[in-house]
Amino acid sequence: QAARRRADKFAIFGTAIAGTWLYGALEGEVDYFVDEDSARHGKKLNGCPILPPQDVPDSTVVFVPLAPATARKVADRLSGRVSYVVPPPLER
Numbered sequence: 789q790a791a792r793r794r795a796d797k798f799a800i801f802g803t804a805i806a807g808t809w810l811y812g813a814l815e816g817e818v819d820y821f822v823d824e825d826s827a828r829h830g831k832k833l834n835g836c837p838i839l840p841p842q843d844v845p846d847s848t849v850v851f852v853p854l855a856p857a858t859a860r861k862v863a864d865r866l867s868g869r870v871s872y873v874v875p876p877p878l879e880r
Contacts, residue, residue, distance in 0.1 A: 797848040801862065801872070803833050806853040822850050844870045
């Protein structure tokens with residue numbers, strides 16, 4: 789929720805189970821999905837466009853709903869003009 793509130797536009801990275809679950813948890817307050825699978829580009833999921841990372845509009849916050857270490861690798865690889873947000877580290 790905090791990531792969503794600070795964004796002009798909000799996107800979820802991935803269109804698989806975690807992304808779909810997060811979409812539902814946010815009650816649909818999502819502008820886009822971001823996916824690296826070119827077979828998904830140009831389609832919609834739950835009415836939201838699926839964009840490749842390079843087409844995400846500026847000032848979008850993209851949440852990466854993966855295990856924190858994996859999410860950090862994705863965010864580091866794709867970050868630039870768009871802000872990628874990762875979950876906090878898991879507590880032991």
